[in-house]
Structures are given as structure tokens and as C-alpha cells.
Amino acid sequence: MEGIDHLADERNKAEFDVEDMKIVWAGSRHAFEVSDRIARLVASDPVFEKSNRARLSRKELFKSTLRKCAHAFKRIIELRLNEEEAGRLRHFIDQPAYVDLHWGMFVPAIKGQGTEEQQKKWLSLANKMQIIGCYAQTELGHGSNVQGLETTATFDPKTDEFVIHTPTQTASKWWPGGLGKVSTHAVVYARLITNGKDYGIHGFIVQLRSLEDHSPLPNITVGDIGTKMGNGAYNSMDNGFLMFDHVRIPRDQMLMRLSKVTREGEYVPSDVPKQLVYGTMVYVRQTIVADASNALSRAVCIATRYSAVRRQFGAHNGGIETQVIDYKTQQNRLFPLLASAYAFRFVGEWLKWLYTDVTERLAASDFATLPEAHACTAGLKSLTTTATADGIEECRKLCGGHGYLWCSGLPELFAVYVPACTYEGDNVVLQLQVARFLMKTVAQLGSGKVPVGTTAYMGRAAHLLQCRSGVQKAEDWLNPDAVLEAFEARALRMAVTCAKNLSKFENQEQGFQELLADLVEAAIAHCQLIVVSKFIAKLEQDIGGKGVKKQLNNLCYIYALYLLHKHLGDFLSTNCITPKQASLANDQLRSLYTQVRPNAVALVDAFNYTDHYLNSVLGRYDGNVYPKLFEEAWKDPLNDSVVPDGYHEYLRPVLKQQLRTARL
Ligand SMILES: CCCCC/C=C\C/C=C\C/C=C\CCC(=O)SCCNC(=O)CCNC(=O)[C@H](O)C(C)(C)COP(=O)(O)OP(=O)(O)OC[C@H]1O[C@@H](n2cnc3c(N)ncnc32)[C@H](O)[C@@H]1OP(=O)(O)O
Ligand SMILES: Cc1cc2nc3c(=O)[nH]c(=O)nc-3n(C[C@H](O)[C@H](O)[C@H](O)COP(=O)(O)OP(=O)(O)OC[C@H]3O[C@@H](n4cnc5c(N)ncnc54)[C@H](O)[C@@H]3O)c2cc1C
Secondary structure (H helix, E strand, O other), X not given: OOOOOOOHHHHHHOOOOHHHHHHHHHOOHHHHHHHHHHHHHHHOOHHHOOOOHHHOXXXXXXXXXXXXXXXXXXXXXXXXXXXXXXXXXXXXXXXXXXXXXXXXXXXXXXXXXXXXXXXXXXXXXXXXXXXXXXXXXXXXXXXXXXXXXOXXXXXXXXXXXXXXXXXXXXXXXXXXXXXXXXXXXXXXXXXXXXXXXXXXXXXXXXXXXXXXXXXXXXXXXXXXXXXXXXXXXXXXXXXXXXXXXXXXXXXXXXXXXXXXXXXXXXXXXXXXXXXXXXXXXXXXXXXXXXXXXXXXHHHHHHHHHHHHHXXXXXXXXXXXXXXXXXXXXXXXXXXXXXXXXXXXXXXXXXXXXXXXXXXXXXXXXXXXXXXXXXXXXXXXXXXXXXXXXXXXXXXXXXXXXXXXXHHHOHHHHHHHHHHHHOOOXXXXXXXXXXXXXXXXXXXXXOOOOOOOHHHHHHHHHHHHOOOOOOOOOHHHHHOHHHHHHHHHHHHHHHHHHHHHHHHXXXXXXXXXXXXXXXXXXXXHHHHHHHHHHHHHHHHOOOOOOOOHHXXXXXXXXXXXXXXXXXXXXXXXXXXXXXXXXXXXXXXXXXXXXXXXXXXXXXXXXXXXXXXXXXXXXXXXXXXXXXXXXXXXXXXXXXXXXXXXXXXXXXXHHHHOOOOOOOOO
């Protein structure tokens, strides 16, 4: 059966040009060509083989990760890959590793917070990987509460040095990726103390290990924090612990772009907002949003192809059974995830633009959009990672029993992905940042300050607080204005209700704590509005290609109407829509599922994933699932022998009743 495309019929049904959709998904023809070339390069290189990851011990997995990273670095140099190509190479190798934190956080932290001189010195080493760095912020006792970190950096004017110290066990750094076994350096976040005064959290570059023999430097205790969830999965990463016993570093290793300490020990505060010390987190949250669509689309690709291959029930007189993708229940679970993958792709593109824009403004000393950039990156990171983690698990269930096999690709994908709901900010804690931003914006309504950007809709409060949806028939839910108005009214009404309830408390902070759960829901409603509005905005762009726009249109309204259905309580209780309109939205949703159905396989083909990247028997491009499931089963170490190890010691005595007591 090799060579036969079991999904050919599905592909023939498609009503749009897949090659054109590939360009839209990738973002541009250039991005598509780079991704396509690099994905094939990785897939054809035996060093990047990953099908046996779950069977390796932690040590074997870790060593094979080091090998892959070294080989990747060699290939980047040999092939003279540029930054974009190198990034794609690491992406398609698809194995969490110290390099993610080196390139993803250590380098950006120095770029964002180092002076020009510091950048010149440290980036030239880091870019050539002559040093390898990590981002050491979280401690055993404090992760979310960055202000509560305990590690100290005390300036000693006698020697012109900072003394980095871990005063308690809870002050130990705990979690940083790449720290456990690899990093030679770290950007360490610690409380800056000079002249006896505590100036709060600042970043410091600290060398951890010898560049000669890799042993920890004196007075530094460092190691791996232990095995994490799942076989293989995130265990290729050496998340670490770290303790300092009065470790001295030169003063110029404090990252001093924002604030400084002089030779005399005087603290010179920054003339820019102090929150810029959190800048690396804003950057990484933005990249995590862009990455959510990768993980979700991967799971959806597997579940969609398998749902087209898998048949259950419905056979009459020995005929073939029904493809499970034809069941409306399967469509109702799968297609909103397909739509979400596209939605997150486009909101990720937009967030990248927003981040670039705020970075340019900051460089020109314009800090006006920083709070919005923080709220958007925090809120969308939270929204997209929660939906993606839940979506991957749903895809596993959509694949029935076989989805639970490691070779489906889904268990490992889930285990690798799910910590995204926690790292770079716990998802609830991040939505509370959005809620604070919304409460401030609501409080300013009527003050003459006009809300802009993603809160511009709040400026139309007079209308949005009292409007009623004009939807009268199912097709009206395909009108962008009708959809936007419903989402805007819901978000605003939820935020305003929270603000009103807050105002009943004398102590605002106490009120905020009391209303935390409602505030999170209001923040989520605002973030969902952003995603819906950016998908609609994408449709307004000039998108070419046969039938492409029609498909995107269908997916956009599936995303919006599915959210409406899922959060119906919000929409009804805020009187944004009536039960009749909710029912019409459902009718429309079902009609959209029918329209997407013949295009489903082609819509996941447009992700252009190689079988290597998917690493899934169920998601194979050719749909040749069953023989390959057997092949995988035979490879399992338990099948190395017909009679298992332990038979003579533990099975035979039971079977032969040799373990029975004399009395029995
Ligand atoms: C494979 C590719 C994937 C791509 C990723 C690439 C690389 C990375 C790879 C994998 C990731 C792996 C690991 C991730 C690494 C980490 O997890 S690093 C550690 C991350 N830690 C956190 O995220 C901690 C979360 N906590 C916080 O961010 C803050 O403490 C807080 C919750 C925001 C609270 O801050 P705090 O100062 O205490 O409180 P307050 O609420 O009072 O805020 C003060 C004002 O500051 C504003 N603000 C807060 N944060 C920011 C920010 N980031 N930027 C701008 N402004 C910020 C806040 O709005 C307040 O403003 P006011 O005007 O005063 O209201
Ligand atoms: C795989 C992985 C990789 C990581 N990599 C790094 C790294 O490279 N560098 C680094 O520095 N850190 C790293 N971290 C740490 C990570 O950033 C933190 O774990 C994260 O910020 C959450 O903080 P926490 O663990 O303190 O959670 P906690 O804050 O202890 O959260 C526990 C619970 O309390 C709730 N909670 C906390 N505060 C509030 C509040 N104010 N209001 C309401 N509820 C609240 C949360 O919602 C959560 O349910 C990593 C973590 C993981 C899992």
C-alpha cells in the first residue's frame, strides 16, 4: 500500500488552491519558501531523527539533544544560513533545548537592557555561541511575583563589584531552561542594593561555569531540577536550580541601559518607565502567541487527516462505514480548532506588528503605547496558549484510542506544549494584568481621554452599552459589523459591570481581590474580541488565490460563532443578543461546517508540514495509518522478545500456582 495517497479523494474535493493558501499561512511567498526548504533539509538529515524519543532514558535524550544542537550549529555555519533560516532550522528540529533560551531570552535580554558597550561585548560572544546563556528570573519561592524575588546584588564600592547572593532556600533560582547542565552564563534578576538601600529588581550578567572545563565557578551551586511530565517531551531541556554564595561580578555586568550604578555607588534611576526591565517578557510573550498557531495547527492537521481516514458505523449490506469527519459532533469539535489555528496565526502576525511598532516608539522616547502592548501580549499569550493546550488534548480525543498512543504525536505535543500556560507568566495572572488595564481604561471614560488601539471600541460606550443586535436571520451572522458589535458590546458590558462592582468597595485593591474571577472573564472577553477583530481585518486585506478568501471567510465566522456559542451565558446575560439570535448563530455555524467539510484536509495541507515535523502515524500525509501503526508497535522494546523478561521470575510462578500457600 506504500505510495498510495489514501486521502486523494479528500484532496480532490477541495474548492480552493492549496498552494495559494500555503503562502497566506506562511505570511509571504518568501516566508513560505524559506520554511519549505528548511523543513525538507531537517527531514532529510538523519541526525534530526526523532521517532524514538520516548524510548530514550533522560540521559540519552539529553545527550542526543546536545548532538542535535551541535549539528544544527555546524549546518548553520556550513550553509551560511541567515538569522531567519537558522530560526526555522531550530523550529523544525522540534526538540526543546538550551538554544531556545539562549536565542529566545538571553540574547534579547542583553539587546533590550544592555548599553551599547555591553551589547558589543556580550552579543559578539553570544552570537558565536562562545558563551551560552539563560534567563534566570524565577526562584523556588517566587515566580509570578517578580517584585518578591529574594536574590540580592549588593554593590561593594571598595572593589567596584556586585556581590550576588542567595539569602534563603526559597531564593534559589529554580526553573530557568538551559541552566541545569549547559549555560555558561545567565542574566540573573536580583534586588539591587547600594548604600544600604533596596532599588528593586534589575538584571545582571553572571558567569556560572568555566569556559575551560564546564565546572561551576567557585561559590556557585547549580544542577537540573528533575524529570518533567511526559516521555521525551520537555525532558530534553535542562531546567535548573542555582544558588550563589556571595559571588562577585564587576559593576559593568549590571545591565545598565535603563538605570545605572556609578563607581561611587550612586543609583541613577532610568528616565524611561521602570517596567522596561520586564521588556524581555513582552518580547517572548509575543513570540509565544505566534508559536501557538504552530502547535495547534499541528494537532489539528493530525486529527483532521485521521478523521478522514477513520471510519465507524453506518455500513449497510457490507458497504463501507462512515468517515468519522462526517459526524456533526466531530465537526463541531474539530472545525473550531481548525479555525482557531488560522485565527491565532493572524493575530500573531498582528501582534508582531504591534511589538515592532512599540519598540520603534520606545526608541523615540514615546512610551504611550507601552501599557497596551503589555496588556495585548499578556492577554493574548494567555488566551492562545490556554486554547492551544486544550485544543491539543481535544485533538487527542478526536483520534479515539489511537490518539493515546505515543506514535500519534499528540501525547508528546501536549506534554511539550502545556507548560506554555504557566511559563512566561501564569495565564490567570496575565489576564489579571489585562483586567487592571481595562479597569483603568473604563475609569477614564468620560474624562476626555479617548481610548485608542484595541480599546478604541470603549470610546463608543454610549452606543455599545445599550445597543441590541439587529440579526434577524442566520446569514446576518456573516456580517462583520454584526459580529463585531456583539463581541464589543459583550466585552464592554462585562468590563463596565466589573468597574461598577469595584466602585462599591471603599478599598479598590480589596475589591479587585474580591472580584478576581469576574475580572478574568472580562479580560478574556476583551482578548477574544481582539482575535475576532484581527481575523476580520485580515479578510479586508488583498488576498489572492482561487477560492482562498472564501475559505478564510468561513473559518473566521466559525471562530467567532463558536466562541459566541461557547460563551453564550455572557452574551445573553449582558443582553447583547437574544436566545433567538443565539439559535440563528448555531444554524449558521452548522451551515459553515458543511461548507468547510470538503475543504478540511486541504486546509490542513496548507500548513505544509512534513511527516518528519508532524511525527505522527495518524497524521501522515498519505493517510496510510493502519500498516504504520503495526510497524510502530513491532518497534516497541517489549516486542523484542516473544516471551517477556521476568516471565520465569514473576509470571510462571503465578500461572503454575507455585505462589499458593499450603493452606489454599
Ligand atoms: C519554540 C518557540 C517559542 C518561542 C519562545 C522562545 C523562547 C522561549 C522558549 C520557551 C519559553 C520557556 C520558558 C519561558 C521562560 C520564563 O518563564 S521566564 C520567567 C517569566 N516570568 C514571568 O512571566 C513572571 C510573571 N510576572 C510578571 O510579569 C509580573 O510580576 C506581573 C504579574 C506583571 C506583576 O508585576 P508587578 O510589578 O509586581 O505588579 P503590577 O501589577 O503592580 O505592575 C506594575 C506596573 O507595571 C506594568 N507592567 C507589568 N508588567 C509589564 C511589562 N511586561 N511590560 C510593561 N509594563 C508592565 C503594570 O501594567 C503596572 O502598570 P501601572 O501603570 O502601574 O498599572
Ligand atoms: C517548562 C517551564 C520553563 C520555564 N522556564 C523558565 C526560564 O527559563 N526562566 C525563568 O526565570 N523561569 C522559567 N519558568 C518559570 C515560570 O516563568 C513560572 O513558573 C511562572 O511565571 C509561574 O510562576 P509560579 O511558578 O510562581 O506560579 P505561582 O504564581 O506559584 O502559581 C500558582 C497558582 O497561583 C495562582 N496565582 C498566583 N498569583 C496569583 C494572583 N496574584 N492572583 C490570582 N492567582 C494567583 C496562579 O494562577 C496559579 O494557579 C519556567 C517554568 C516552566 C514550567
